[in-house]
Amino acid sequence: MDVSIFDAQGRETLIVGMVVDYKTACAPPPPPPPSSPLQCTPSGQTAALNQAVNLSATGGTGVYEWSSVGTPSRATGRTYSTAFATHGSHSVVVTSGNATATCIVEVMAPPPPPPVVKEVFCSPATQSVRVNEIARLTATAGNGGFDWSGGGSPATGTSATFETAFAAVGTYPVTVTSGAAIATCQLTVTSLPTPPPPLVCTTPSQSVLVNQPVTFTATVGTGTYAWSVGGTPANASGASFTTAFGIDGTRAVTVESGNASATCSIRVNPPPPPPPPLVCAPGEARVKLNKPITLTATGGTGQYAWSVEEQGGTPSEGTGPSFTTRFTYLGVGHFGVFVTSGEQTAKCKVYVVE
Numbered sequence: 001m002d003v004s005i006f007d008a009q010g011r012e013t014l015i016v017g018m019v020v021d022y023k024t025a026c027a028p029p030p031p032p033p034p035s036s037p038l039q040c041t042p043s044g045q046t047a048a049l050n051q052a053v054n055l056s057a058t059g060g061t062g063v064y065e066w067s068s069v070g071t072p073s074r075a076t077g078r079t080y081s082t083a084f085a086t087h088g089s090h091s092v093v094v095t096s097g098n099a100t101a102t103c104i105v106e107v108m109a110p111p112p113p114p115p116v117v118k119e120v121f122c123s124p125a126t127q128s129v130r131v132n133e134i135a136r137l138t139a140t141a142g143n144g145g146f147d148w149s150g151g152g153s154p155a156t157g158t159s160a161t162f163e164t165a166f167a168a169v170g171t172y173p174v175t176v177t178s179g180a181a182i183a184t185c186q187l188t189v190t191s192l193p194t195p196p197p198p199l200v201c202t203t204p205s206q207s208v209l210v211n212q213p214v215t216f217t218a219t220v221g222t223g224t225y226a227w228s229v230g231g232t233p234a235n236a237s238g239a240s241f242t243t244a245f246g247i248d249g250t251r252a253v254t255v256e257s258g259n260a261s262a263t264c265s266i267r268v269n270p271p272p273p274p275p276p277p278l279v280c281a282p283g284e285a286r287v288k289l290n291k292p293i294t295l296t297a298t299g300g301t302g303q304y305a306w307s308v309e310e311q312g313g314t315p316s317e318g319t320g321p322s323f324t325t326r327f328t329y330l331g332v333g334h335f336g337v338f339v340t341s342g343e344q345t346a347k348c349k350v351y352v353v354e
Helices: none
Strands: 001-004 014-016 040-041 044-048 055-057 066-067 075-077 079-082 086-094 099-108 119-122 126-130 137-143 147-149 162-164 168-179 180-192 200-202 207-211 214-219 226-228 235-237 239-245 249-257 260-269 279-280 284-288 292-297 306-310 318-319 322-327 335-341 344-353
Touching: 040 079, 040 086, 044 260, 055 086, 055 099, 075 079, 079 086, 119 168, 126 137, 137 168, 137 180, 162 168, 200 249, 200 260, 214 249, 239 249, 279 335, 279 344, 284 292, 292 335, 292 344, 318 322, 322 335
Parallel strands: 040 099, 044 099, 126 180, 207 260, 284 344
Antiparallel strands: 001 014, 040 055, 055 079, 066 075, 066 086, 086 099, 119 137, 137 162, 147 168, 168 180, 200 214, 214 239, 226 235, 226 249, 249 260, 279 292, 292 322, 306 318, 306 335, 335 344
């Protein structure tokens, strides 16, 4: 028989004498081959906020539709790229024919901002102390608490102030930490000064009379001196000190220089009784020209000094309880011969005759 076949554009093709098997020609088309299972990959992943994630589909019919809460939220095709503005666990669904598959995207919350670190300060920044002398340091500002560390004793501390000392000469850093902030003070430890020589008060022991001035002297020490005593004056400064005492007895005179002190002891004696009256004898005498005459002194202190008025005698001066002289001219009236003992003076009158 003849058969007409039409293509997709409606054009006819005539086949003459074709033998047709009606059972075969009228049978339904065979079913399509079975498709492979639909898969979404990667099935799980993590991402940051607003970070693009890439997913792909395999299997299914080969036609894919995607949906999620990301941006974009929908798409078609084998691959899908989206991003999420909220953190948490998000599902991405791909559909192919009647099949669906899901990928899970864990969107991580952003890390918290780092804490604000406040600067800490250590003062004084530099300090000089002696061996075993306490150094005092202070921390300010910072983040609420303080931790000190250093090589002294004590070596650590936890308050705003820190006291420490070092047993050896050198330069030492002392560090204070407050949270993540740190500051350092620098300590310079020097050797102990050489002690000054001992202070000396001179004369260490002496005797004076009531109201008699007496002088004391200080040597060595620091070179700066302060005196104290019960005399008049009672206080003074300087290397020497002169005072007097109105009452008899034993007195202590103290001098201070730096941390040192020294003492002189003084015995204040009552004044002696007044000496007996001084007498020159004979009170009046006559002597011939060029003849010797001897005069004597009694009373007084026992120490005597002689002198002749107008140097008329030969000799005209002398000492001792007696005095011998002669006169080489007559003079007018009499010659005065004076004897002195302490604060007293007595006179003898000598008349020279031929």
